[in-house]
């Protein structure tokens with residue numbers, strides 16, 4: 001039984017015939033896919049398949065040559081990156097970008113919506129409710145014991161968790177995560193798998209990942225890209241057995 005079968009399907013994201021050309025080279029080519037609420041989708045594919053470029057177009061970093069991105073029924077294709085963040089799409093890049101000189105607590109605090117700067121957030125927003133919320137988030141992302149440590153002192157894996165927590169504080173309802181377990185220990189990977197599964201409840205998560213064991217553990221559905229196109233889609237076991245996927249990706 002598919003893991004998504006128990007959820008009522010509600011389409012949150014639709015990518016329709018999305019195409020982007022760089023100097024005539026189609027990095028993403030007429031790609032269509034959709035993601036439901038409560039879904040954890042994993043995108044796999046060989047190097048250069050267009051995975052990162054796809055996420056770049058969903059979050060507005062790269063503008064498509066043609067096609068569109070519909071999020072919660074709204075065409076966000078031509079919105080600015082900032083507008084797309086405010087509409088509820090959060091992006092985490094492969095390298096963690098946290099404020100190294102601020103504590104875990106402060107990094108989470110400045111990610112709250114409607115915060116216009118570090119100064120304002122540190123001086124005006126520290127109500128008991130906000131403090132409780134930040135503590136609950138630190139607990140969820142396994143950082144409660146180092147909540148007053150500076151982010152610069154955290155391990156690489158802990159910084160990845162902090163950045164996921166920052167996206168959650170922003171109240172993103174769609175999270176785009178580029179290789180979130182890169183550089184993590186096996187134990188940290190396991191914890192991240194649990195965290196992502198929990199996050200997907202009530203939200204949608206798209207993860208780019210190469211490690212097939214991890215993919216199998218977390219994915220509700222897997223999309224395989226190759227040369228900017230959709231090669232295969234299904235459960236992790238289904239795509240693993242797809243001869244086209246074995247041929248261009250898993251067999252190497």
Ligand SMILES: Nc1ncnc2c1ncn2[C@@H]1O[C@H](COP(=O)(O)OP(=O)(O)OP(=O)(O)O)[C@@H](O)[C@H]1O
Pocket residue numbers: 022027045046047048049050051052053054
């Ligand atoms: N801004 C750009 N200008 C020119 N070519 C680009 C640009 N961005 C991406 N590309 C090209 O588009 C193709 C897809 O790149 P992309 O980074 O999306 O692949 P990927 O599937 O994420 O690969 P990897 O697993 O190596 O990260 C590559 O051939 C890349 O060189």
